Amino acid sequence: MRRWAPRGAVLAALGLAATGCASNEFTRLGVPEPITEQGQRVLALWQGSWVAAFAVGILVWGLIIWSIIFHRKRSEQLPPQVRYNMPIEALYTVLPIVVIAVLFYFTARDQTYLLETDEQADANVEVVAFQWSWEFNYLDQSKAEAAEAADDEDAEPETLFSEAGTPDQMPTLVLREGDVVHFDLHSPDVIHSFWIPAFAFKMDVIPGHDNEFQVKVNEGTAGTYMGRCAELCGADHTRMLFQVEVMEPDEYDAWFAEQEEAAEAAALEQEAADQEAGQEQDAEAADQEGGAEAEDAQSQDGAEDEEEAQAASDDDQQDDAAARDEESQDEEAGR
Numbered sequence: 001m002r003r004w005a006p007r008g009a010v011l012a013a014l015g016l017a018a019t020g021c022a023s024n025e026f027t028r029l030g031v032p033e034p035i036t037e038q039g040q041r042v043l044a045l046w047q048g049s050w051v052a053a054f055a056v057g058i059l060v061w062g063l064i065i066w067s068i069i070f071h072r073k074r075s076e077q078l079p080p081q082v083r084y085n086m087p088i089e090a091l092y093t094v095l096p097i098v099v100i101a102v103l104f105y106f107t108a109r110d111q112t113y114l115l116e117t118d119e120q121a122d123a124n125v126e127v128v129a130f131q132w133s134w135e136f137n138y139l140d141q142s143k144a145e146a147a148e149a150a151d152d153e154d155a156e157p158e159t160l161f162s163e164a165g166t167p168d169q170m171p172t173l174v175l176r177e178g179d180v181v182h183f184d185l186h187s188p189d190v191i192h193s194f195w196i197p198a199f200a201f202k203m204d205v206i207p208g209h210d211n212e213f214q215v216k217v218n219e220g221t222a223g224t225y226m227g228r229c230a231e232l233c234g235a236d237h238t239r240m241l242f243q244v245e246v247m248e249p250d251e252y253d254a255w256f257a258e259q260e261e262a263a264e265a266a267a268l269e270q271e272a273a274d275q276e277a278g279q280e281q282d283a284e285a286a287d288q289e290g291g292a293e294a295e296d297a298q299s300q301d302g303a304e305d306e307e308e309a310q311a312a313s314d315d316d317q318q319d320d321a322a323a324r325d326e327e328s329q330d331e332e333a334g335r
Contacts, residue, residue, distance in 0.1 A: 032197045035221040035246065038114050039200035045110050046200075049103065056099060114201060117144070117214050121182035123175065124157065128164075129185070129192035129205040129229065132236035135164040136173050138259070142182045143210065161263035167239035173227065174245050175217050176252035182214040193231035196244055202230050222246050 034040050124145075126137040139157040141149075146157040165171030175181055185194055187205040195202035203211050229240035247255060 032200065034200045035198045035218055035225065036200075036215040037218065038215045039198070040218075041110050041113055042200040045106060048106060052099060052103060115213060117142075117182065117212055119180055119214065119216075121214055122179040124182045124184070125173065126159075126184045126186060127173075127194055127205065129187045129194060129233075129240070131189050131234045132167045132229075132240050133165040133169075134171050134173075134227075134240065134242045135162060136171060136242075137162045138256075139184075142212070143184045144212065161259045165242060167236045170241050170243055172243045172245050174247060174252065174255060176247055176249055177217055177222055178219050178249065180214060180216045183212060185211040185213075190233050191231050192229045192233050192240070194227070195230035196225060196227040198225040198244065204231060217246060222248050 034043050121142060124139040124142045126139055126143070128135040128137065138160045140160060141157045143157060146155045147153050149155070163171045163173075183194070185203060185205040187207045189207060191207065192205040193202050194205055199215060201213070201215070203213055205211065223246055225244040225246070227242045227244050229237060231237075233240065
């Protein structure tokens, strides 16, 4: 299975509050209210990290205040000097290792969960990031499933319909409540980063190496959310925006059927246009072939006329030569 660990996927998600991006969904210490099950896991990790940070901070500041109060200078006499204090040294050596080990365990556990793609998806979307906008291709299956079914790594799934944006026109990614959505990420130019703050998650889009992840959209989250590129990718990086619209199941099904019908109609229209263009090309080729044949016939007629004229000229020259010979003979006979 093709997979590329996102560059600090979980820890980057924990830094959402520091980005200062505008959203009306931001709650809970600056983190947007997650609309996916995976986002809830990221939020729990965020909150747990804050609890651990506050606990360590309280311990450190408590020791500092305790030392200031109970071990302040009382006289000019030096306190007893010791080479080491084993309990204290063991404490400040073991405690940080324990804290780091616990944070590492939960981070690795949650990152494994966030990158899991084995669950059968209800919708498959290929996200194409390019300078400087997005294209969303709705697929009949994921790229990994298509490659596995065809036993060919280069096999591609069928694209049902697509929506592409421009820096001046944001595209919209439409999802359904309760769906498991599989995302295949692709870039034809430079590194981008697919970020939906309401997912509390982002992943790099790397040229030459497709990434993938999937989420389960929570029930009761219908609404419009913002997405953007979180990787400096060029002059118009700040204009790489898109919308995410989460619909209720009935509304989504009607929209999906409408998009499929429109795509089929466009495909039939394109096919008819291609056939018409092919017929026009065939007619032009036939006309060109007919013109070439006419030119060949004219060339042949011209050649025959030229040959006849040449033959007549040769006959005239022979007659003139014969006449001159007779005149010569007559003159000699007169002499």
